[in-house]
Amino acid sequence: MTSSECYIFSRLPDDRPKLVGRYRYVRPPGARAFGEFGYAGSWLRHPNAFPLDPTNLPLSRETFTTVKRGCLFGPLADATPDLWGRELVARLEPGKLFSPVDWLYAAGRDRVGCLAFGPEPELASAAPGPERLHLRSLDTIAHEFAKLEAGLPANPHATRIYTAGVSMGGARPKAVIEANDRLWIAKFERTTDTFNQCGAEHATMRLAAKCGLDVAETRLVDVGSRKAILVKRFDRSEGPDYSPTVHYLSALSLINADETSADGSYFAIASELLRHAIRPDKARKELFGRMVFNVLCGNRDDHLKNHALTYGTEGWDISPAFDVLPQPDMLPEQAIAVGRSGVYPSIGNCLSRCGDFGLNLEEAQAEINRIATIATTWRDVFDQEGIAVPTIERVAPAFAIADSYRS
Numbered sequence: 015m016t017s018s019e020c021y022i023f024s025r026l027p028d029d030r031p032k033l034v035g036r037y038r039y040v041r042p043p044g045a046r047a048f049g050e051f052g053y054a055g056s057w058l059r060h061p062n063a064f065p066l067d068p069t070n071l072p073l074s075r076e077t078f079t080t081v082k083r084g085c086l087f088g089p090l091a092d093a094t095p096d097l098w099g100r101e102l103v104a105r106l107e108p109g110k111l112f113s114p115v116d117w118l119y120a121a122g123r124d125r126v127g128c129l130a131f132g133p134e135p136e137l138a139s140a141a142p143g144p145e146r147l148h149l150r151s152l153d154t155i156a157h158e159f160a161k162l163e164a165g166l167p168a169n170p171h172a173t174r175i176y177t178a179g180v181s182m183g184g185a186r187p188k189a190v191i192e193a194n195d196r197l198w199i200a201k202f203e204r205t206t207d208t209f210n211q212c213g214a215e216h217a218t219m220r221l222a223a224k225c226g227l228d229v230a231e232t233r234l235v236d237v238g239s240r241k242a243i244l245v246k247r248f249d250r251s252e253g254p255d256y257s258p259t260v261h262y263l264s265a266l267s268l269i270n271a272d273e274t275s276a277d278g279s280y281f282a283i284a285s286e287l288l289r290h291a292i293r294p295d296k297a298r299k300e301l302f303g304r305m306v307f308n309v310l311c312g313n314r315d316d317h318l319k320n321h322a323l324t325y326g327t328e329g330w331d332i333s334p335a336f337d338v339l340p341q342p343d344m345l346p347e348q349a350i351a352v353g354r355s356g357v358y359p360s361i362g363n364c365l366s367r368c369g370d371f372g373l374n375l376e377e378a379q380a381e382i383n384r385i386a387t388i389a390t391t392w393r394d395v396f397d398q399e400g401i402a403v404p405t406i407e408r409v410a411p412a413f414a415i416a417d418s419y420r421s
């Protein structure tokens with residue numbers, strides 16, 4: 015039997031790395047490989063210890079096993095690179111076969127949330143790490159990423175740029191940069207984009223904020239003749255330390271599903287919020303609002319990795335919203351179920367299980383009317399944010415349900 019292992023540390027609750035537990039990747043001869051995790055006794059005894067996943071990894075002496083998410087437990091998989099990051103890693107170390115433990119190390123210090131990983135039960139004092147990329151590097155980063163997307167060979171002088179892109183999840187080209195004493199995720203246009211997606215994301219996030227939803231702060235910036243969106247990280251403090259402020263857990267992890275699962279629903283997330291959130295009624299109402307907004311603006315890519323919980327000083331909460339944008343080219347169905355008719359995007363379907371969000375019909379309808387009235391102003395918001403008419407016209411079909419509320 016072969017295995018590889020690593021130790022897991024958390025920078026919370028007091029910003030000093032504490033040993034949380036041990037992860038092992040086990041390959042029994044002739045049998046299926048699996049991942050194994052157990053909490054350290056010292057973590058279980060810590061008065062402010064928290065579970066990495068309150069549903070699937072509760073604080074206990076149990077040894078947990080999994081074969082899902084590449085044999086990584088949800089909160090660990092969340093902290094590894096995703097499609098874009100894995101593509102960059104493959105460029106940095108061509109031909110290398112990555113084990114789950116390698117993936118845990120791959121994202122580096124800027125990985126989402128507050129976890130850290132090391133080969134020994136004591137976390138060696140962290141090397142200072144490479145200097146972070148700044149706003150002024152955006153042009154160079156975009157240029158290098160575009161070359162990779164065009165299939166050109168890796169540039170040996172761009173290693174630092176590739177490394178900055180590896181930390182976060184998601185499929186779109188992105189890199190963590192610093193600006194104004196904060197860390198931001200810079201998301202770039204893809205060479206295959208047929209409209210200003212970065213602009214559409216920024217304007218839609220502004221619209222969501224106008225609807226009273228709790229969304230990550232964004233900025234739209236010029237990168238040569240193209241655009242990039244900067245999304246302020248909600249899991250890091252100000253510089254120069256950029257310390258982790260919360261533990262991060264995607265809805266995919268909480269529901270213990272695989273990426274390929276079709277089982278996701280807003281009401282399943284709501285029931286987890288009811289069990290764990292520090293203010294369950296507020297969190298469930300916020301989730302209901304996001305679901306309605308996604309239906310109104312045609313954000314069909316609202317999959318389980320685009321929703322998350324955070325654990326901070328107060329406890330579990332729904333994270334600020336991110337990755338919200340109209341998808342005029344996707345099938346008119348949501349990625350996860352919104353009501354009794356599954357993924358069918360209609361306000362009636364959203365209403366059908368409003369009780370799961372702690373709302374009676376009257377309250378749910380009032381919330382819908384409030385959000386829809388603001389969502390009808392989407393063209394004005396896009397215009398104010400400097401989005402050109404061709405992009406507005408291109409995304410308009412996605413806003414059909416919002417437009418149906420115009421009097």
Ligand SMILES: Nc1ncnc2c1ncn2[C@@H]1O[C@H](COP(=O)(O)OP(=O)(O)OP(=O)(O)O)[C@@H](O)[C@H]1O
Pocket residue numbers: 126182183184185186187199230245246247248249315319320336337
């Ligand atoms: N403001 C933020 N603060 C901290 N982490 C974030 C923030 N926004 C996004 N993330 C993390 O980064 C990941 C990637 O971001 P995002 O979903 O915006 O990228 P994407 O490439 O558009 O994703 P997708 O593949 O869903 O299209 C998220 O899944 C989440 O883990």
Ligand SMILES: [Mg+2]
Pocket residue numbers: 184185319320337
């Ligand atoms: Mg995403």
